Amino acid sequence: MKIIKAKILAIGLFLAIININQVSAQEPYFHKADLIKTGVYYYPEQWDKSQWDRDLKKMADMGFEYTHMAEFAWARLEPEEGKFDFDWLDEAVNIAGRHGLKVIMCTPTATPPLWLTKKYPEVLLVKENGLTATHGGRQFFSWSSAKYRELTERIVTAMARHYANNPNIMGWQIDNEPSHYGEEDFGNEVKAHFQQWLKAKYQTVEELNRAWGTMFWSITYPSFEDVALPNQKTNIAEVDPHELLDFRRFNAEECADFVRFNARLLKKNIPLSQWVTTNFMHFHDRVDPWLNDKDLDFITYTMYPVGGGYTNVGGLGNQGFRIGLPSRMAFPNDFFRYKKDFTGVMELQPGQVNWGLYNPQPYPGVIRAWLWNSYVGGCSIACSYRFRQPLYGGEQYHNAMIGPDGVTPSVGGLEYSKFMSEIKLLRKNFSPNTPVPANYASRKVAILWNFDNYWDTQIQPQTDQWNPEKIIFKYHAALKALGCKVDFVSEDMDISGYKMVVMPMYQLLDEKLITKLTQYVQAGGNLVLTPRTGQKDRNGHLWEQAYSNMIKPLTGARVLFYDVLPVNVNGSVTLDDKSYNWKDWADVLEPQPGTETLARYTNQYYKNKVAATLRKWGTGSVTYIGPDTDDGKLEKDIIKKVCVYAKIKAVELPEGMILDWRDGFWVAINYHSEKTLTVPIPANAKVIFGQRELKPAEVVVWTE
Numbered sequence: 001m002k003i004i005k006a007k008i009l010a011i012g013l014f015l016a017i018i019n020i021n022q023v024s025a026q027e028p029y030f031h032k033a034d035l036i037k038t039g040v041y042y043y044p045e046q047w048d049k050s051q052w053d054r055d056l057k058k059m060a061d062m063g064f065e066y067t068h069m070a071e072f073a074w075a076r077l078e079p080e081e082g083k084f085d086f087d088w089l090d091e092a093v094n095i096a097g098r099h100g101l102k103v104i105m106c107t108p109t110a111t112p113p114l115w116l117t118k119k120y121p122e123v124l125l126v127k128e129n130g131l132t133a134t135h136g137g138r139q140f141f142s143w144s145s146a147k148y149r150e151l152t153e154r155i156v157t158a159m160a161r162h163y164a165n166n167p168n169i170m171g172w173q174i175d176n177e178p179s180h181y182g183e184e185d186f187g188n189e190v191k192a193h194f195q196q197w198l199k200a201k202y203q204t205v206e207e208l209n210r211a212w213g214t215m216f217w218s219i220t221y222p223s224f225e226d227v228a229l230p231n232q233k234t235n236i237a238e239v240d241p242h243e244l245l246d247f248r249r250f251n252a253e254e255c256a257d258f259v260r261f262n263a264r265l266l267k268k269n270i271p272l273s274q275w276v277t278t279n280f281m282h283f284h285d286r287v288d289p290w291l292n293d294k295d296l297d298f299i300t301y302t303m304y305p306v307g308g309g310y311t312n313v314g315g316l317g318n319q320g321f322r323i324g325l326p327s328r329m330a331f332p333n334d335f336f337r338y339k340k341d342f343t344g345v346m347e348l349q350p351g352q353v354n355w356g357l358y359n360p361q362p363y364p365g366v367i368r369a370w371l372w373n374s375y376v377g378g379c380s381i382a383c384s385y386r387f388r389q390p391l392y393g394g395e396q397y398h399n400a401m402i403g404p405d406g407v408t409p410s411v412g413g414l415e416y417s418k419f420m421s422e423i424k425l426l427r428k429n430f431s432p433n434t435p436v437p438a439n440y441a442s443r444k445v446a447i448l449w450n451f452d453n454y455w456d457t458q459i460q461p462q463t464d465q466w467n468p469e470k471i472i473f474k475y476h477a478a479l480k481a482l483g484c485k486v487d488f489v490s491e492d493m494d495i496s497g498y499k500m501v502v503m504p505m506y507q508l509l510d511e512k513l514i515t516k517l518t519q520y521v522q523a524g525g526n527l528v529l530t531p532r533t534g535q536k537d538r539n540g541h542l543w544e545q546a547y548s549n550m551i552k553p554l555t556g557a558r559v560l561f562y563d564v565l566p567v568n569v570n571g572s573v574t575l576d577d578k579s580y581n582w583k584d585w586a587d588v589l590e591p592q593p594g595t596e597t598l599a600r601y602t603n604q605y606y607k608n609k610v611a612a613t614l615r616k617w618g619t620g621s622v623t624y625i626g627p628d629t630d631d632g633k634l635e636k637d638i639i640k641k642v643c644v645y646a647k648i649k650a651v652e653l654p655e656g657m658i659l660d661w662r663d664g665f666w667v668a669i670n671y672h673s674e675k676t677l678t679v680p681i682p683a684n685a686k687v688i689f690g691q692r693e694l695k696p697a698e699v700v701v702w703t704e
């Protein structure tokens, strides 16, 4: 009772402090007037102690406001089982404090020490090929291991108690990029957890057999204990897709459970003034960061826009590979603000990296541009990975804020300093309660997202060109190119406040969702549906109906069939005399009376058949886009039409431009590496930095 009272009192006091400082209720940990706080990682254990003071002073002199410590330092913090050594870290935290730097403390569980893995090898992850992970890298432990949880509890609790009353600690990061980098764990404890998870989900094994369609190929299970993990490496033909879908869901929940476990340990021991987060990878298809939205005070992400050669790392113009795609920063900002109005970029690329297929120099100025993008997209913190370039270890060629000599700021370091001094100036121009401009408010739209669709379409892609990551990026990019403010939302959320909701590849749905969407449209909402929508139920079974029958009452159109093409064949589509190409996927439509045709296929044997439809519902509408085009331009042009119908004041931005608004400030960024772009700044605007004619990687900030 006493404890509860004390907690209530503490919460009251905390909220009172918040009020005094005029922090918005949604942002209890950050002052709105600070706009964004900038920091950088420091690993004191990797440097000679005699350099700590020099380094941390330099960090503060460069304009950083906080640092980040202890990530990966388990071997130093608990050199022997149960024996903790915080002295060195205390000293580093104190030096930081002396230089006016706050500290984000990080739990070190991503890198267990050797004594641990040697004595308790059962904590190690088992890879799909049956090999047990070995010591020496990171993230090689099992989220499901009871022993690992026990050892985690000990170190995390010890750290939390030790730093709970330290005024230099601003918040906590749990682990590092929880993901296992895409590996799934096939260990015995995982199997036992999976079986328990299935029991809780299906109650009876008959129900599981029905949901997984195990009559197919005599897979039938007599008991939950007979279910093995779906391992493609130990199977000859395809593993059961329904089991695989459940395994993906389970894997994401197992990760979330590990994060939750840590968050609870921290929160039990630290004061309310220290926040708790973790840094998810910008978009990782084996975990679902949203599962932790209630456990963490906010979710942060890590972002490296220019690590050459990977999907979605490209760019516009011949130097685009140094700049990154225009919506590359905007995507995680929007995705990780989930259910909150802020997020943070916990790691942002400092310069050249070491892990890309090739690792080019970023374009001069672009690091500052990414920082501005993180600010305007809703980040309360932007933190660079890392302060000093490592002299040894796996990331020697990874740039940092300071070069290998330990004292000379890198190009990225100078760009950070510039940004930080600009933010200081911007803080002076901040005026609280500036209303959201009407045109920007009208552009608030949502993307309805559920990882099930990503996983299910990935499990049965139907073409090796199917790339769910590209599709979600494409739709998001289309909305950003129209100047929209995009929120990612889930099915449990109220969508009635959005004039438009886009549902990328929403293959799995049920009647409850269809009812929700129907009510949304009847109330004047505008729904944009895309290839593969509604083909299956939540177990991933096709409906016992014609394709698309489930959504036909909404769309007023049938999907006759879908097509996919070889990589060297172009499918073509026309909309208002403009032509577009596709090859990954095309739903071929047949509109019912009353449904308008927007676009048609112009080649293949179904030439002239319908590619996109619009059904008006009073002031609302349902649009169906059939093809997944190569460059997403058809999708953008159709969404533009829906904007007109929905009275959304979209702006057609020049290709490569990002335009957004936050806290009274408009920010425009040029991501086109070859073009100077003209920014639509109104005549009465007050420009704070930059110019209307925006050169590549340049930024302009203004108020109206």
Ligand code: GAL
Pocket: 176, 177, 302, 304, 347, 353, 354, 355, 385, 395, 398
């Ligand atoms: C991140 C990781 C960091 C560092 C960085 C290098 O994915 O979280 O610890 O390795 O990559 O770019």
